[in-house]
Amino acid sequence: MALLALGLVACEPEFDNSVKDNDGFYSNGSADFSTYVALGNSLTAGFADNALYIQGQKNSYPNILATQFKHVGGGEFTQPLMNDNLGGLLLNGNQIQGTRLILELGEDGAPSPVNIPGNPTTDITNTLSGPFNNMGVPGAKSFHLVAPGYGNVAGVATGQANPYFARFRSSKDATVLEDALTQNPTFFSLWIGNNDVLSFATSGGVGVDRTGDSTLPENYGGNDITNPQVFAQVFSSQVEVLTESASGGVVLNIPNVTDTPFFNRVPYNPITPAALEGQLETLNATYAQLNQAFAFLQVPERSIQFSATGASGVVVRDESLADISAQLTQVLIGAGLDAQTATIYGMQYGQARQSNSSDLILLTSSSVIGEVNTARVQELMALGVPQATAGQLAVNGVTYPLEDQYVLISEEQEMVAQATATFNATIKSVAEANDLAFVDANALLAQLANGGVVYDGGMVTAEFATGGAFSLDGIHLTPRGYAIMANKIIEAVNSQYNATVPRVNVGDYNGSPSIGSGIQ
Amino acid sequence: MLLFCAAATYAGGYRVSTQGQRALAMGHAGVAVVNSAELAFFNPAGLVYLENKLNISAGVTGVISNVKWQNETTGGFAKTDSGVSTPFYLYASYRLSEQLALGLSIYTPYGSNVEWPTDWKGSHLINNIDLQAIYIQPLISYKIADNLSVGGGPIFVTGSVNFNRNLNRTLTNEEGDRSNVEVDASGVNSWGWSASAMYTPIENLRIGVNYRSEIILEAEDGDATFRNVPNSPLAPVSNGVVAFDAELPMPAELTIGASYTYNKWLFAFDYNRAFWGVYESLDIDFAPDNIPTSVNPRNYKDASTYRFGVQYSALSNLDVRVGYYFDESPVQSGYFAPETPRNDSHGFTTGFSYQISKSVAIDASFAYLKFKEVKESYDHYQENGQEVTFGGTYKSNAFLPGLGVTVKL
Numbered sequence: 019m020a021l022l023a024l025g026l027v028a029c030e031p032e033f034d035n036s037v038k039d040n041d042g043f044y045s046n047g048s049a050d051f052s053t054y055v056a057l058g059n060s061l062t063a064g065f066a067d068n069a070l071y072i073q074g075q076k077n078s079y080p081n082i083l084a085t086q087f088k089h090v091g092g093g094e095f096t097q098p099l100m101n102d103n104l105g106g107l108l109l110n111g112n113q114i115q116g117t118r119l120i121l122e123l124g125e126d127g128a129p130s131p132v133n134i135p136g137n138p139t140t141d142i143t144n145t146l147s148g149p150f151n152n153m154g155v156p157g158a159k160s161f162h163l164v165a166p167g168y169g170n171v172a173g174v175a176t177g178q179a180n181p182y183f184a185r186f187r188s189s190k191d192a193t194v195l196e197d198a199l200t201q202n203p204t205f206f207s208l209w210i211g212n213n214d215v216l217s218f219a220t221s222g223g224v225g226v227d228r229t230g231d232s233t234l235p236e237n238y239g240g241n242d243i244t245n246p247q248v249f250a251q252v253f254s255s256q257v258e259v260l261t262e263s264a265s266g267g268v269v270l271n272i273p274n275v276t277d278t279p280f281f282n283r284v285p286y287n288p289i290t291p292a293a294l295e296g297q298l299e300t301l302n303a304t305y306a307q308l309n310q311a312f313a314f315l316q317v318p319e320r321s322i323q324f325s326a327t328g329a330s331g332v333v334v335r336d337e338s339l340a341d342i343s344a345q346l347t348q349v350l351i352g353a354g355l356d357a358q359t360a361t362i363y364g365m366q367y368g369q370a371r372q373s374n375s376s377d378l379i380l381l382t383s384s385s386v387i388g389e390v391n392t393a394r395v396q397e398l399m400a401l402g403v404p405q406a407t408a409g410q411l412a413v414n415g416v417t418y419p420l421e422d423q424y425v426l427i428s429e430e431q432e433m434v435a436q437a438t439a440t441f442n443a444t445i446k447s448v449a450e451a452n453d454l455a456f457v458d459a460n461a462l463l464a465q466l467a468n469g470g471v472v473y474d475g476g477m478v479t480a481e482f483a484t485g486g487a488f489s490l491d492g493i494h495l496t497p498r499g500y501a502i503m504a505n506k507i508i509e510a511v512n513s514q515y516n517a518t519v520p521r522v523n524v525g526d527y528n529g530s531p532s533i534g535s536g537i538q
Numbered sequence: 539m540l541l542f543c544a545a546a547t548y549a550g551g552y553r554v555s556t557q558g559q560r561a562l563a564m565g566h567a568g569v570a571v572v573n574s575a576e577l578a579f580f581n582p583a584g585l586v587y588l589e590n591k592l593n594i595s596a597g598v599t600g601v602i603s604n605v606k607w608q609n610e611t612t613g614g615f616a617k618t619d620s621g622v623s624t625p626f627y628l629y630a631s632y633r634l635s636e637q638l639a640l641g642l643s644i645y646t647p648y649g650s651n652v653e654w655p656t657d658w659k660g661s662h663l664i665n666n667i668d669l670q671a672i673y674i675q676p677l678i679s680y681k682i683a684d685n686l687s688v689g690g691g692p693i694f695v696t697g698s699v700n701f702n703r704n705l706n707r708t709l710t711n712e713e714g715d716r717s718n719v720e721v722d723a724s725g726v727n728s729w730g731w732s733a734s735a736m737y738t739p740i741e742n743l744r745i746g747v748n749y750r751s752e753i754i755l756e757a758e759d760g761d762a763t764f765r766n767v768p769n770s771p772l773a774p775v776s777n778g779v780v781a782f783d784a785e786l787p788m789p790a791e792l793t794i795g796a797s798y799t800y801n802k803w804l805f806a807f808d809y810n811r812a813f814w815g816v817y818e819s820l821d822i823d824f825a826p827d828n829i830p831t832s833v834n835p836r837n838y839k840d841a842s843t844y845r846f847g848v849q850y851s852a853l854s855n856l857d858v859r860v861g862y863y864f865d866e867s868p869v870q871s872g873y874f875a876p877e878t879p880r881n882d883s884h885g886f887t888t889g890f891s892y893q894i895s896k897s898v899a900i901d902a903s904f905a906y907l908k909f910k911e912v913k914e915s916y917d918h919y920q921e922n923g924q925e926v927t928f929g930g931t932y933k934s935n936a937f938l939p940g941l942g943v944t945v946k947l
Contacts, residue, residue: 030604032933034911037608038615089613103713123771134712137757147723391863475707475921497708520613525926526659528708534768 037089038367046090047517050265054087054149054204057163057194057256058210060494062154063182064097067131068491068531069118070156070182077441077527080152080207082504086519097152098186106138107181109174113138114181119490121531129483131387131490135535143171146186153198153536155183159213159244160252161235163194171418177240177312195256197307199263206260206454209270211253211441214244215434219275220493221424222380223430229437243433246440254448261452267514268455268507270505271442273463275434276378279482281494283424284379287329288387289416298324301416308365308367311349315342319369331373332387332415334425343368355386360399366411370419376428381482381492383424392416455514457507471502472522478502486529498529499520551789551814551838551868551878552650552669556599556625559901559942563889564847565861566905567808569795570736570746572942573626576678576900577642578629580793581746582689583677583736585631586639590946595902597942598626605652605879607660609930616658623651627942631679641677641691646670647750648697648788652877660928661704663916664877665718671697671755674892675732690733697755698724698893699786701877705767705774706921715766719775719820723760728753730788739943742799752790752816758783762824774829781825787816795845804849806861814838814868835918836875841868847887855893859903862886874914881912891944901942909934 032371035041056062056078063070064078075081075097084095105118117138119131126207155162162168169187173179198206218225225241228248235248260267275281293300302323309321320339326332347364351357356433373379379387398408407433412418426434442460449456463480465471466487470479478499479485483491487499495503505521513521558576561568568580575595577584585593593657601623608615654660672695700903702720709717730753737745741905762782764775795808817838823831847861863885869878889903915929 029602029937031606031933033606033608033931033933036615037610037613043610044613074712076714086613120770121772129772362771475926476924513572520611522657523609523612523614525921526707528710531707531770531772533770535770 040089043090043518044520045516045518047087047512047515048266049515049517050204050510051087051090051092051206053093053151053201054080054084054206055166055198055201056083056154057260058154058206058208059158059213060154060156061212062207062209063152063156064154064496064500066489066491067105067118067120067497068489068494069101069116071103071105071118072099073103074105074118074497077500078152078154079500079507080154081503082501082522083207083507086504086508086522090517090519095151095485096148098146098148098150101140102138104134104136104138106140108138108141109171109181110143111141114142114174114527120535121490121533122535125201133268140185140256142174142181142184142353144185148188148497149197149201150186151201153194155180155194156426157182158194159212159217159235160210160249160256161244163210163256164252166191166193168193172420180413187355192206195259195282199259203260203264203457206264206271208256208260208267208268210256211244211249211272211445214249214280214441215272215437216275218243219426219430219434220277222421223426223433224422227433227437229433235301241436246437246444249441250444253444257448257452257454261454266454266510266511268457268514269445269449269469270457270459270507271445272438273460274438276431276462277467278493279478279480279485279488280381281378282480283381283482283492284384284387285329285375286375286377286379287331287334289324290384291324291326291328293388294324294416298326307350307353308363311346311353314349315345317342322370322372333370333377333417333419334373334377334415334417335369335421336371336425336427337422338427338429339369339371341368358402362398362403362411366418373420373425378426379420379429380424380426382421384453386424387420389414391418453514455507457503457510459503459506462503464505466499468501473498473502475525478529483531490531496529497527498524502526545819551758551812551817551880552648553791553812553845554601554625554647554649555777556601556818556938556940557627557645557647558595558629558946559596559597559599559889559903560572560859560865560891561847562905562938562940563601563859563861563887563901563903564806564849565808565845565863565885565887567795567806567845567847567861567863569748569793570733570739570744570797571804571806571807572736572744573864574691574946575629575631575641576627578631579645581680581734581736581748582641582677582732582742583687584746585641585677585689586633586681586687587635587736588592588633589630590638591633592630592945592947593629594630594945595901595942596626596628598624599903599938599940600624601610601936601938602784603934603936605876605934607930608933609659612659614633614659614930616655616660618652618654618885620651622824623649625649627794629862631677639679641679643673643675643677645673647673650878652879653877654679657875660876661716662707663703663875663919663929665702665704666759667877668700669697670699670788671695681794685738686735688733688735690731693730693732693750693753695728695730695753695755695788697726697728699755699757705764707926709767709774711766711768717767718765720763720765721760721786722763723757724739726757728754728755736875741858743796745796746794748793748795750791752813753788754785755788756783756785762822780829784821786820789813789816802851806845806847806849810845811840812843812868813840815840817868833920834875835873837870839867839870840939841866856887857891859889865907872915872917874912874929874932875916876928879934881909881914881932882933884908889940895947899942899944903938903940904937904940905938905940908940921934
């Protein structure tokens with residue numbers, strides 16, 4: 019009977035039409051998915067929670083796509099997996115990138131993102147042997163994909179090279195594009211250009227807008243906006259060489275940074291009367307003196323006042339304002355303030371104003387606003403200010419203006435928006451000229467930010483931590499966000515190549531904030 | 539020792555109809571067939587009609603069941619790897635007088651053994667289940683009149699269940715391993731009863747009726763083990779073991795049937811009604827107040843089975859049998875949970891008995907269960923207060939080779 023039983027185990031039920039054997043369900047259309055190579059930056063690599071880590075990589079949109087491509091002739095898809103699920107990087111044993119973010123209850127009982135405890139184990143000097151289908155390199159800008167030496171570990175410390183690419187480049191002089199092309203991709207995806215504007219925006223606009231500037235890209239600062247002409251030239255030449263061997267490909271455009279929680283999580287008016295805890299009147303009395311001086315100097319729009327009933331803006335330093343430190347000091351002395359205090363006030367508020375609805379306060383400020391700036395306390399004490407007074411004058415965003423890196427003012431937003439629009443026009447026209455599938459990632463993120471995307475478990479929105487689309491860094495997506503992107507790509511690919519690649523179920527991908535530190 | 543377990547995916551819910559090789563070869567019809575100690579299960583009232591003083595029947599069935607799932611929209615697919623389960627039976631009767639016989643039966647009418655690939659797409663509903671229940675029943679069979687007898691007795695049930703599913707569709711620990719819970723309870727005991735009657739209006743015709751009561755297995759203080767939950771006060775639960783209470787019904791079953799003998803032929807028909815309506819919801823109540831009760835609506839309906847069998851005495855020492863049954867699923871549309879992925883089935887059965895000596899016969903049976911391919915879903919899984927559907931196309935089959943022995947002294 020045992021033998022009989024064993025024989026019968028093989029008698030499996032068979033579907034009339036099997037998905038596994040693809041009995042006519044799915045078609046590759048006119049595309050050949052056998053060797054799919056993905057090029058791009060952190061979004062392509064599967065970056066999430068401000069780090070690259072194995073779970074994030076497994077949920078990268080290229081990996082999701084490759085799984086679905088297997089139904090229509092797609093081959094194996096390899097990724098340069100990190101060494102652990104902590105994230106973070108080592109260079110010869112020294113940590114150069116922090117671990118991923120998790121949501122943890124703070125001392126006040128409110129959840130906030132913190133780095134997961136632990137020591138990274140991914141040393142970038144341990145070069146992996148490729149090639150890898152996922153050529154997403156976190157931090158890469160458009161021109162980096164064709165920059166020789168971008169993966170040379172010797173250049174990492176000086177910022178000439180990329181630590182992530184150093185891990186998996188084929189040789190230290192190889193470019194990202196070369197390593198992609200040697201695989202003879204039959205199908206490619208290219209999502210590049212985000213960092214060409216994003217690094218400027220996330221740095222609060224501390225870089226330079228290179229639009230119309232003839233500076234060579236290799237001489238750009240890390241936070242500069244790439245000259246759109248440079249982008250257009252680089253992007254179209256990349257697509258050109260990729261389409262030489264590939265049967266097809268898909269390109270994605272660049273979202274507006276303002277659609278991400280990094281730029282809209284913190285409101286422009288985050289100061290509540292409760293947060294000022296009874297100091298409101300003293301503060302307003304002090305600022306009243308300053309406001310009189312502003313009025314005298316005919317800049318009443320710089321007045322600062324905290325509302326007793328509603329939310330108020332933070333005090334920011336706006337570098338686009340004329341610096342009136344000297345005049346301000348004089349006027350304050352004239353009004354009877356002692357010279358030392360007047361000098362300090364003049365320095366501190368010479369370019370200060372209160373934030374308004376045209377400002378974007380960056381996510382990085384949320385752990386800073388309302389906190390005492392210890393560096394500033396030291397500076398003030400060095401000027402002879404008593405410690406108690408120095409402390410009162412060094413509260414970020416309340417008494418001490420938030421620095422440029424935390425605020426994207428409207429002029430800076432305009433530069434970002436302008437560059438993004440120009441880049442996107444290029445991407446669309448290159449896609450059309452080469453008959454490539456095109457994904458309007460910009461529209462998708464706008465939809466997430468304004469309403470949301472429906473899935474079988476509810477709605478995915480761009481709300482920070484709880485919305486389901488964005489990971490805890492406020493810029494990179496969750497697995498669920500990447501799955502939505504993957505479906506959008508599949509839709510575009512199916513339409514362009516007359517294919518029927520199956521979609522994924524978005525609800526199967528995690529949209530909850532990362533939790534769990536391993537310490538309890 | 540007897541190894542036992544049982545597989546579902548046939549015979550309605552987690553009912554496993556393999557309570558006698560002779561009956562199973564005839565479509566598991568036997569409420570009106572006087573043949574062997576198998577009557578101890580099918581109709582104890584008939585035991586008193588057995589010719590010999592001591593009758594023993596024992597057997598075991600190998601159940602090989604397979605289920606496949608696929609989803610055309612996403613391209614997902616999976617199949618169960620449930621191995622071979624072996625429900626068994628042991629019946630004995632002893633006739634004290636012309637009017638009275640006593641008996642004992644041990645059998646396994648309910649069970650389930652379904653193993654999906656861990657972390658498959660439906661893992662928030664089930665990874666695997668192993669449900670076992672052993673019925674032990676002392677019996678009495680009494681002849682009221684020459685053509686009418688009654689029988690029955692109390693039933694003691696001892697059962698166990700082991701069930702594992704992922705906590706939800708996405709939660710993992712720090713290493714990306716899916717958070718899951720395993721509920722385990724054994725030595726769950728309960729009582730029930732059965733009663734039956736047999737009537738012989740004319741010489742060649744028998745009519746039987748048998749009723750087995752509903753028995754609710756109440757697991758109290760079972761162990762629920764949470765694993766791979768991220769260590770965080772923000773996690774819904776913590777890793778470790780907590781107690782739980784749950785109950786699972788073994789529904790009542792009514793059988794009415796008739797048999798007719800003609801020369802070397804025996805024809806049998808049974809109608810089963812299983813009162814599955816009692817299975818409304820599988821609720822797992824975890825002891826800590828902060829862990830919400832897991833509510834899993836089942837909403838089964840009462841279901842019928844129609845069984846037909848024929849026996850032909852080919853030789854003086856060889857009986858051959860063939861049968862068919864139609865088994866209606868108690869699972870309603872929209873409640874198609876992959877833990878008992880059941881739709882209506884057709885059972886085709888055959889078998890024989892070979893008398894190797896005056897007192898000992900070997901009984902063999904073989905059943906093949908055929909299920910139609912079915913597009914179904916379970917629509918009552920809750921996520922964030924919203925019902926989330928899990929569905930696709932299911933296709934199942936099952937093979938049941940069985941071997942037994944009948945002893946008459």
